[in-house]
Amino acid sequence: MGGYYKGACSTMTGKLALSDKVLMRVEKSARYIGNEIGMIKKDPDDVLIRFAFCFPDVYEIGMSHLGIQILYEMFNRRDDLYCERVYSPWPDLHRIMKDEGIPLFALESQDPISDFDFLGITLQYEMCYTNVLQVLDLARIPFHATDRGEDDPIVCGGGPCTYNPEPIADFFDFFFIGEGETEYDHIFDLYGSMKRSGTYSRSAFLREVSHIPGVYVPSLYEVSYNEDGTVSDFVPKFSDVPATVVRQVEMDLDNSPYPEKPLVPYVQATQDRVVLEIMRGCIRGCRFCQAGMLYRPTRQRNVEVLKKYAISMLDATGQDEISLSSLSSSDYEALPELLDFLIDECTKRKVNISLPSLRIDAFSLDVMDKVADVKKSSITFAPEGGSQRMRDVINKGLTVSDILQGATEAFKGGWTKVKLYFMLGLPGEREEDMTAIPDLADEIAMCYYDTIPKDQRNGRVRVTISTSFFVPKPFTPFQWAPMEEATEYKRRAHIVKDRMHSEHNAKSISYQYHEPDVTLLEGVFARGDRRIAAVIEKAYEKGCFFDAWTEFFHKDLWDQSFEECGVDPDFYTMRERPIEEKFPWDFIDCGITRAFLEREWKRSKEEVVTPNCRMGCSGCGIRKYGGGVCFEGKNKV
Amino acid sequence: MKARIKFEKGGVLRYVGHLDMMRYFQKAIRRSGIPISYSQGFHPHQHMSFAMPLGVGVSSEGEYMDIDLEEEINPNKAVDDLNSHMADGVRVISFRYLTEEDGNAMSSVGAASYFLYLKGGEGLDGDLLMSYKNERFDGKDKMLITKKTKKSEREIDLKPFVYDFRLFELDEDYSKKMQSLIPDYETNDFRLNTGDMGIYLLLSAGSEENIRPDLFMKYLTGRKEDWEYLPFGIHRIDLLKKDKDGGFVSL
Numbered sequence: 023m024g025g026y027y028k029g030a031c032s033t034m035t036g037k038l039a040l041s042d043k044v045l046m047r048v049e050k051s052a053r054y055i056g057n058e059i060g061m062i063k064k065d066p067d068d069v070l071i072r073f074a075f076c077f078p079d080v081y082e083i084g085m086s087h088l089g090i091q092i093l094y095e096m097f098n099r100r101d102d103l104y105c106e107r108v109y110s111p112w113p114d115l116h117r118i119m120k121d122e123g124i125p126l127f128a129l130e131s132q133d134p135i136s137d138f139d140f141l142g143i144t145l146q147y148e149m150c151y152t153n154v155l156q157v158l159d160l161a162r163i164p165f166h167a168t169d170r171g172e173d174d175p176i177v178c179g180g181g182p183c184t185y186n187p188e189p190i191a192d193f194f195d196f197f198f199i200g201e202g203e204t205e206y207d208h209i210f211d212l213y214g215s216m217k218r219s220g221t222y223s224r225s226a227f228l229r230e231v232s233h234i235p236g237v238y239v240p241s242l243y244e245v246s247y248n249e250d251g252t253v254s255d256f257v258p259k260f261s262d263v264p265a266t267v268v269r270q271v272e273m274d275l276d277n278s279p280y281p282e283k284p285l286v287p288y289v290q291a292t293q294d295r296v297v298l299e300i301m302r303g304c305i306r307g308c309r310f311c312q313a314g315m316l317y318r319p320t321r322q323r324n325v326e327v328l329k330k331y332a333i334s335m336l337d338a339t340g341q342d343e344i345s346l347s348s349l350s351s352s353d354y355e356a357l358p359e360l361l362d363f364l365i366d367e368c369t370k371r372k373v374n375i376s377l378p379s380l381r382i383d384a385f386s387l388d389v390m391d392k393v394a395d396v397k398k399s400s401i402t403f404a405p406e407g408g409s410q411r412m413r414d415v416i417n418k419g420l421t422v423s424d425i426l427q428g429a430t431e432a433f434k435g436g437w438t439k440v441k442l443y444f445m446l447g448l449p450g451e452r453e454e455d456m457t458a459i460p461d462l463a464d465e466i467a468m469c470y471y472d473t474i475p476k477d478q479r480n481g482r483v484r485v486t487i488s489t490s491f492f493v494p495k496p497f498t499p500f501q502w503a504p505m506e507e508a509t510e511y512k513r514r515a516h517i518v519k520d521r522m523h524s525e526h527n528a529k530s531i532s533y534q535y536h537e538p539d540v541t542l543l544e545g546v547f548a549r550g551d552r553r554i555a556a557v558i559e560k561a562y563e564k565g566c567f568f569d570a571w572t573e574f575f576h577k578d579l580w581d582q583s584f585e586e587c588g589v590d591p592d593f594y595t596m597r598e599r600p601i602e603e604k605f606p607w608d609f610i611d612c613g614i615t616r617a618f619l620e621r622e623w624k625r626s627k628e629e630v631v632t633p634n635c636r637m638g639c640s641g642c643g644i645r646k647y648g649g650g651v652c653f654e655g656k657n658k659v
Numbered sequence: 660m661k662a663r664i665k666f667e668k669g670g671v672l673r674y675v676g677h678l679d680m681m682r683y684f685q686k687a688i689r690r691s692g693i694p695i696s697y698s699q700g701f702h703p704h705q706h707m708s709f710a711m712p713l714g715v716g717v718s719s720e721g722e723y724m725d726i727d728l729e730e731e732i733n734p735n736k737a738v739d740d741l742n743s744h745m746a747d748g749v750r751v752i753s754f755r756y757l758t759e760e761d762g763n764a765m766s767s768v769g770a771a772s773y774f775l776y777l778k779g780g781e782g783l784d785g786d787l788l789m790s791y792k793n794e795r796f797d798g799k800d801k802m803l804i805t806k807k808t809k810k811s812e813r814e815i816d817l818k819p820f821v822y823d824f825r826l827f828e829l830d831e832d833y834s835k836k837m838q839s840l841i842p843d844y845e846t847n848d849f850r851l852n853t854g855d856m857g858i859y860l861l862l863s864a865g866s867e868e869n870i871r872p873d874l875f876m877k878y879l880t881g882r883k884e885d886w887e888y889l890p891f892g893i894h895r896i897d898l899l900k901k902d903k904d905g906g907f908v909s910l
Contacts, residue, residue, distance in 0.1 A: 037843065037846075038671055038843055038846075041846065041847055042716065042778070042843070042847040042849070042892075043778075043847070045674050045716070046715070046716050046887040046888075047887055047888070050676075051674040051715060051716075052674050052675045052676065052679060052715075054674075055671040055672075055674050055675075056671070057670075057671050057672070057746055057747060057748070058746070059686070059687075059690075059744075059746055286686060288672075288675045288679045288680075288682075288683060289679055290678075290679065290682065294682075336689075337690070338690070339686060339690070340685070340686030340687060340688070340689030340690035340744075341686060341689075342685065342686075342689065371689075372697045372703040374701075374702060393701075394701060395700070395701040395702070398701075
């Protein structure tokens, strides 16, 4: 009878891992049913390799992530592999799954994760670490890689957090460091050939896969520590295992996979639109920004290819909005041409264009005027530092005159809402840097009243200040920098607040800031070592997960966990680290040199700015990748 | 030019809620190239309105929405174009142009017909239902129950709004049809086999007095649970409007 059933995909028969009873009692049950437009259907029996791709947060967040969609497309191009998706069950379902012993399942086939060959987890932010444990727990996979047996899936990780994977190293069989487009085919080829030839065993595969560039197998390395707690040595256990793991970069973006038929969720995703990644990397070199360092060199996608992607994505999804994605869209050289095309095409189709990360100037205002309702939309500046001194420290090349000029233009164009983003707790921050934040907001408000005559004003100007607290990240010039106590962060936020109330235009300004507790934990994870794993495990046992969600963050449980594990969080956050300190992540070669980062750290202390990649090469070391901005005509050394 | 689209919804898609379903159709219409008309302004939206929301978990073979079109298209082709862009579980049944006499879908709904089936393992069976019917429905002058909405709580008499209520045994055709619409019936122990007891309801719906089938079943069984905990599944058969003679016809 096989013939009839074999061809039919399980989803077509309406198979669901969760019973009606469960689905009827959880919030947004459509998170768990799969079957979205764009979902790839294969018969699991027809493939050798089953890969479950996990974003360890709720469906709506995970579905908004472009990276997974790129790799979902790429992996599923293989005939011997079926890549499916899995997200963190929301706490209501989590409780039911625990109580009723329901195993975690993938959306496509609705099969248990334990049936899979791989569980790949993308690590986009540190606060998802307990959710990684939730996923392993519900999937019934042992937390520690060393406790896993032959039948357990290989658990691998990728994404920005892998640039210091050490706090979660115990939980992963391997990490892939770099852009997944480059090496995953080799990883699958290796796995497939070992399976086919019968030479596969978990340990043999992990040993072999460690030879693939960018792959880091934590269990194959030994870490030792100095008496002061810092890392003294980090060495491979075997001579064939590389001592340094080199980040892999896709240098041919135009010919690499792109999801031209992206998934269309039923439940409204956080990013409910198609996303056009126009560029990877950033030329700017802001010293706090990990993405700006990690994703070098800046690589622009070909504008003709992007036009084609835009059309095919809109056709395939029926989405009514398209968003450009990059770290700094204004630095994409073909932006005017691309926007002309999109405005024309999207007007015809009644599709909205969303333009984040645009520098405010005459050009962008003109574009925004065409695509958005000026009365309702706001213009955004991210000066990050309040004073020019602080902006020099962080190498943010935005001046007060740039901002005021942009704002003036915007006010003339009819805008009345301005959003300002800053960070507090940047290295060497002084009180005058803090008070400069509301002072700048006040200047902008003043600029409105000076620019727009009373009879032409459409009410009051609204300037919104948001501050977050700075977290030093690996592979940035600030990786040596100390953080501050929570009480100190609060004090600084209050300085901003008090000063704001005394501004002349106080009534036009509002201020929001994030709570500092999560920031400090993020700081521990960002620059922690392998000893943090025990704390994460302890906190999960105590009930911590969804830590990125304020309503689920329990500071008291985390405090207890650190104490019970005998780990001092301040060791990781409060010290200014000596320049020669060996970091837990030093075994990774991310492309930029330690010498460059040290130079930048020194220059920040001297308040000296460094030119962006197009103004001149600063020798960060990334030229060795042989492409991108380093080889643009105007930037030959 | 206005057209009315009728569709059915079942399979795993019955867990997609009303708002998500609206967004689903907005995208499906774009994908299928139906020349729907849009509002003016910076964020144009499609001229589309649904006759009545369908609850999460409820299947239906009689859902309706009205759309405004920029130009006339062939109705059969419209059905095919839409169906080639549907997810498994949703199927467009018909597409017809509205005439002067047709009101808009939402305001013309006067009644809804339902088939309710038993969900197993909850101690509710055909005999018990029969006794409830004898006791609380047949020959009753008043059927009082408290109706709660988000805004208010009031006691109402269901009697004038329950147009029909019958218990029946599923015949083979109906059983097969329901099984295809809810393919996971067996794993969930839904009683959809030939001979299983089913409930037919015709209830007042729409703006005048909207009676949900679970409200009636709460009255009938005396149960107090929220509807997602009640031991029967709901399937909407059709949405109807009053015709000239006071009877009901399909939208």
